[in-house]
Amino acid sequence: MTDKLVRRGLSRRGLLQTTAGLIGGSVLPALPAFAEDKPAIGTYPAGVSGSTAFIGISVPRTGTYAVQGEDELKGYQLAIEHINSGHDLIKKISPKTSKGVLGKELKFGVADSAAKPNEAVQAQQRFISENKAIMITGGTSSAVAVALNKLAQREKVIFVCGISGSNDTTGKDCVRYGFRQNFFGQTAAAAIGPVMVREFGKGKKAAYLTPDYTYGHTVTKSMQDFLAAAGWTTVTNQVAPLGAPDYSSYLLNVANSGADVLINVNWGHDAVLSTQQAKQFGVLDKMKLVVPYQVPFIARETGGLMQGVYAATDYWWTIEDKFPLAKMFNEAFEKKYGYKPEWGAENAYVSFAHWARMCEEAGSFNPPDVIKAYEKGETIPSLVGDVHYRPEDHQCVRPVIIVKGKQQKDMKNKEDWYDVVEIVPGEGLMQKPDAFGCHLGDYT
């Protein structure tokens, strides 16, 4: 009985997350309306032979990354709405877009990945086989992104990555069919490292809180490598499982480590909880906090604990002063959802807008053609200025934004959490394309 009891207890989350999956509009295409010269590959041309094209979206709606997943989903939905209606903002990024992509209306289905690779793969496999999804997306957890990379390459369906911070996603686990827009561990370290050395000095002692999977380990390694050059040492690296319910044990080790700076690599609810508890344990009074891969919403969720804290991020809404497209995006997003968009929404929106552009440029949904459009490496617009995708590893070369938490008295409104300290150009932050062992694989 007791054995059974524990098995049930343990399987609860898995079952919960499976049950919580949501599958959206099933759109099976009609018979092919026309035949193209290109050979069938993946879901092409079956998936786009009717008047619509289907996208499979898997975001975490439960678990430690649920808040970020919902934000990302809003970004995807807004992008699809804009693409289908030929919104001015989309036209700025993809000038050939009129209504839909190549004249086809976008439909989509949403599934809860719960930030678990197996859940995401199952959902996307279903979208590919049942809905003939022509493009899939997902991430927020790099473990999910890496798993979907493999699925995309196997199924020959383009994967546009959601948030994923691991070096591996466009590094050793890169694939021909996967593309990533947002920044990652290496670029985070290269962008925020100099700021930390400038602010805190050389030869400092650092303590790390690291989530135990590909994202956490690669971000921590990148930070350690970068800071070692400035004489920084790691006095402790506390590795906790994803979704740890309590960080007290880890924080006691940090508190007793004698570190000068706590580098919190955790993300999502884990980052919120660990930062709050670091405050409770007096760790933040003893040492400075840095969040090298800033989690959206951490400032509002920790209720002000980010004041004075440096963080690297993809996007912060106040850059609208410098980037007109960011301003357009912020306005459209806020009008629809009632709050300023954060990085998840921006990443989602831009990823879809770029994909739409590439399809239009290729003049086809044929995956190898779309991939080759990305691989031209053309300079294209995004919300943070012009960017391009590296043909060698399919990583978008884009700036990283360094923010510093504002003191409450300096906040101009309730969402004015950060000062933008620096917008670091992407080119100088990137490792060499082959530094993380990327081998892209085949087109067909």
Place this chain on the structure above:
Amino acid sequence: MISWPNLVSQLFNGLALGALLALISSGLTIIYGTLGVLNLAHGAMFMIGGYAGFVTYQYTESFVLAVIAGSLFVMLLGVAMERVIIRHFYHRPHEDQLLVTFGLGICFVELVRLIFSSQSQIVPPPPLFQGITNLGFMFYPTYRLAVVGIVAVALGALFLVLYRTRLGMIVRAGIEDSVMVDSLGINVYRVFMVVFGIGAAAAGFAGIVNAPVVSLTPGIGDDILVQTFVVVVIGGVGSFPGAILGGLIAGEIISVTSMFNPGYAYVMLFAAMTLVLVVRPHGLLGVQGRE
């Protein structure tokens, strides 16, 4: 190389963690011990206790009222659950009970998510217990210290109810032999309702007391449920003292392992559970004979 201040800190932290686990587990084990129902909604009830307290705090800014409201709300929820649904499952297979309570748990979580979204909510500790206390060998959050005391008082109260009152006597007799209790003319089903309410209230109480330590999210009960089951299995399913012992053991294992290798904290917890199951299949203080 052992750092003694750190070891002592972690031992102490294990006590604080364990106290909370003991409290949550005691509710689960009382319900199972008496009614034979494995309540997989227990984690969700823990979470709801936190949210009910959070809402109360928003309106009253009183932590004491929040604790009372959190406990009472979940107690009423537990009683309603027992009256409307659970009582139909007393004589059904365990699998049915598991599925129905599991399903209820999902409904509760999604309902809370719908109302409050997934964003974290904060309940600050009462002003009296804010800040950090210097214990000599370490600095420790004052509220966590208070939690040890609060839990000790709550467990003491629960102990008095179970071991020093007529109701407690009936409950304990019911654990041993509910048919006999029934034949003595005691309305076992009414007792069952009360027991379910007490078990639920313990979860709700733990949920709001724990709220200032963590940040509230709808999924907060998921992880705690797994740990709670491990605690119950280690201590002995259906045993109130077992839940306390199991909670303290689990807290220490998590805390001390974290000092040497944090990644293995849960591995060691499950290893300990497996060891206990091999050596004592009914847990350390388990009640023999219940299937």
